[in-house]
Amino acid sequence: MFKRKSDAEDDGSRKAPKLGGAGGSGGGKMSFAAKMMAKMGYKEGEGLGRSGDGILKAIEVKQRPQGVGLGAVREKTEQDKQEAKRQALKRGEEYEDSSEEERKARRKRKEAVRSATASGASTPGGARKPKTKYRTAAEIERQAEGLEVPNVLKSLIDATGKEAKLITSTAGLMTPTFTSAVEETEAQKIANRARKELESYADAWTELTERNKFALAEEEQVRQELAEQDEEIKQVEQMLQAVQALQDLDLSRPRLADDAANAWEQVTSKLETLQVEYATEVERFHLTEVAVAAINPLFKQEMIDWEPLEKPTHLVPYLLRIKRILGIKKDERALAIHNGRDGFQSIRRQKSTTPYESLIYNSWLPKVRTAITNEWDPLNPSPLITLVESWRDLLPEFIYHNLVDHLVVSKLSIAIQEWNPRTSLKRKHGTPLPHIWLFPWLQFLSPHHTDPTSATGLLTEVKRKIRVVLDTWDLSRGVLPGLDAWSSVLGSTLQDALVKHLLPRLAKLLATSFEVYPPDQDLTPLEHVLVWEKFFKPAVMGQLLIAEFFPKWINTLHAWLTMPEANYEEIGKWYNWWKEQIPASVNAVKAVSDKWEEGLVMMNQAIDLGDDAISQLPPPAAGPSKPIASALRSKEVETPVKARTQAQEVEATFKDVVEEWCEQEGLMLIPLREAHDITGLPLFRITASASGKGGVVVYLKGDVVWARKKNDKTAFEPVGLEQTLIDRAEGK
Structure with a gap:
């Protein structure tokens, strides 16, 4: 059979192209892909890209075993490692992957162990056996303090040989000398036994010496403790004698003024002596309780007849002399001044008070509270200010806070509310201006009372009072009394009130x-x-x-x-x-x-x-x-017309005239929302009480004030704006 030409061509086209050796001696043909890449500038043996920086070989895929997660196997393929190494060499660097790093780390660890444990003559990797060191008898004698080595151990006669031989510590007594591993002379045995016994004796001697030193040290410590206890016993006995001397004073019986002063001087002197001699032992021996118990009877007796406002400094000199033994601390008072109510709350969180705090709270504070509430006039601040200044360093924090921020402030607040600027300059009803009796208290008050921008406080009440007065103040009377003094305290808030x-x-x-x-x-x-x-x-x-x-x-x-x-x-x-x-x-x-x-x-x-x-x-x-x-x-013509108009205005506003007169006299004209039974005119009450009660009931008819009679409540009589009406308004 004959092959057709088309069949031969088809068989030849199905052959695989040769990629390598293109253009070589073999003259093989290039594949289509190789030709295309060559046209684009690719050269075999170089990386992809114009400058050859790309990968050299195709990407390889490395499969991970089934059911294995990340990190179980090395993910890099051989192609990845070669490409990374090629890129590193191209940059002039040395590439090391994780496996190489691990090998180097293991190699370094082995070298470190080998250098630490091995020597040049020993087996690599094996530890060298420490060399045994032997001491001579003289060295043992020097090291073991107080040990005397017998001469018999220092030198022995070796008579085992042909001739007698003297063995000393320097001649081999304390050093092992072996001529042979098998043969051991009798002298060597004696030397070994002597060495071991001597070293054993030396160690035992050293141990006994250390024990002796420790025992001597313990003995010295016990001796010192006994001496301290003896001294403490003497000190306690002396302190008990001093306390007994306080008890012998018999301070609980009533005394006259002179006898009380002598008793205070005696007890203060004795407590002052305790305070000096046992300054570091006050808390240890509870001397604070002793001191408070000693002055307690005298203190309570003095509080019975004490007038705080008349004798504000009474007992202060005595208490200041013994304030340390009484347990009075300055920092508490300072904390109360700066922190105000926060300091009081911190005291309240304490579990209990000290004996001195209880004494002041139960005996001193009730007496002062009664004097402030019932006797003290806020318009006369001097006596109470003297009291506060004198007792300031002697009062616990919470009592000082209760005294100033509660008792004093409440009275000052009432005085500010009752202050009437319209009558402050009247001779008959005149009262001191607020800045005279309020300013001295600013140094004692907590910050919210002295800040005019605060929502509450004394200065805020003053500011509110001034605003009300500015709305109704008679401008013909000039400047509001004392306003210039308030400008330095109220600051910008006063300026705002004046403008508004x-x-x-x-x-x-x-x-x-x-x-x-x-x-x-x-x-x-x-x-x-x-x-x-x-x-x-x-x-x-x-x-x-x-x-x-x-x-x-x-x-x-x-x-x-x-x-x-x-x-x-x-x-x-x-x-x-x-x-x-x-x-x-x-x-x-x-x-x-x-x-x-x-x-x-x-x-x-x-x-x-x-x-x-x-x-x-x-x-x-x-x-x-x-x-x-x-x-x-028209000047002459207008003058009488003006006079007539003013008269009409006065007649039409007679109620305003009465109100102005009441304001000038410190009285109030209060409408009762009732009418007179006969005339039908509205009734008013003129009173001097701030509560609006009492006084006299009146009605106004024309330019006459008709007042209710004292004995007949249904009858009224005309009265003038004079002293008689003022007396009736004041309830006289």
Whole structure:
């Protein structure tokens, strides 16, 4: 049969192409893939990529055994290792995989062990046997302190040989000398036995010596302890004698004042001696309890007749001398001052009080509490301040807190609530101003009482009281008494209260009561405003004048300049006079100086215009004003009209007059929401009590006050605003 050409070609096409040796001597053909890669710049034996940095061989796959997790076998194939090594060599580095690192680590450990245990002559890896060291008899004698080696052990006669031989420690007695492993002479045996016995004796001697030293040390320690105990027994006996001497004083029986002073001096002197001699043993021997028990009878006797406000320093000198033995600590008092209530709470967490604290709490505090509650007047702070300052270093923390923050503060709070600024300067009903009797207490009070920004506290009550007073204070009476003293304590809070409560009233006063009237100028309203100038910043006061004073002043100046008979010299003097009435600090404000400049410019314009100023002088920007000429002509006419109007206002507001009179006299006019049976007019109660009770019931008819009679509650009689009504309001 003949092969067809197509069949031969098909068989040849199915042969595998030769990848290697392309272009070699064999002249083999390149495969299609090899040709394509060669066209793209690939060279056999180099990595993939333009610079040959890619992998050299195809990626191999390494199968992990079934059921085995990560880390059980080495994941890197041989191809990965060769490729990583090739890349490292290309970078000039040395490649080490995990297996090589482990081999090097094991090799290093073996070398370390071998270098530590082996020597050059020993077997590699084996430990060298330590060399036995022998001591001579002289060395043993030197090392074993006090041991005397017998001469018989220092030298022996060896008569076993042909001739006698002296064996000493230096000639072989204490050192083993073997001529043969089998043969051992009698001298060597004797030497060995002597060496072993001598070393055994030396060790036993050393042990006994150490025991002897320890026993001597114990004996010395016991001797010292006995001496200390003897000294302590003597000290305790002396202390017992001192305590017995305190008992012999018989302090429990009543005494007169002179005898009590002598008894206090005696017991204080003896306790002072104990305090000095047993300063380090106070807690150990419970001397605090002894001291408190010694003064307890005397202390209780003194508290019976003691007047805290009359004798605030009573017993203080005695207690200060023995404060250490009484267990009084300074740091507790300091903690109470700085932490306030927190210090009191820390004391409350203690399980019990000391004997001295119990004595003060049960005997001293009730006496002082009664004096403060029933006798002390907050308006006279000196006696109680002396008491607090004197006892300050002697009071426990919680008692000091109870005294100041509870007893004193409660009385001061009531006094602040009863303070009436309107009557504070009255001679009859006058009371000291709060800053006189409150400021001395600020150094003793806790922080929340001295912080005006706090939600509660004494200064907060004062601030609230001042705000109420500023809303109703009669501006004609000048500055609120004592307000300048409060500015240093209240700080910015007072400034805020003045701006919110007083400044609008000052503006209203200038707007309604002040007029610029050159013929007969009344400066009273302006003076009532400027008297408050020191409490405001110059810019604030300047703004007030710009809003309420300068519009009236500039209108009056314009009206005067446009009068036919205007005298510019007189106007200039008037201008300078007004400028002098305003404080220099306010005039220095730029907005105020601009207003003065505006008036000066208007005056210069009028001078330049001459007679034409009457019609051509521009009016001020504030608007038209009342002509000054008509004001001058109608002055005499307006005066009686004003008087009639004021009389009508007084008649129409007679209730306001009565209220003002009550405020000035320290009384209150309280509406009862009831009506008189006959007239139907509302009834009021005039009383001096802060509770609103008592006093006298009245009603107002016209300009007459009708008061209820004392004996007949249905009848009323007219009374005047005089002392009789004041006495009835006070319940006299």
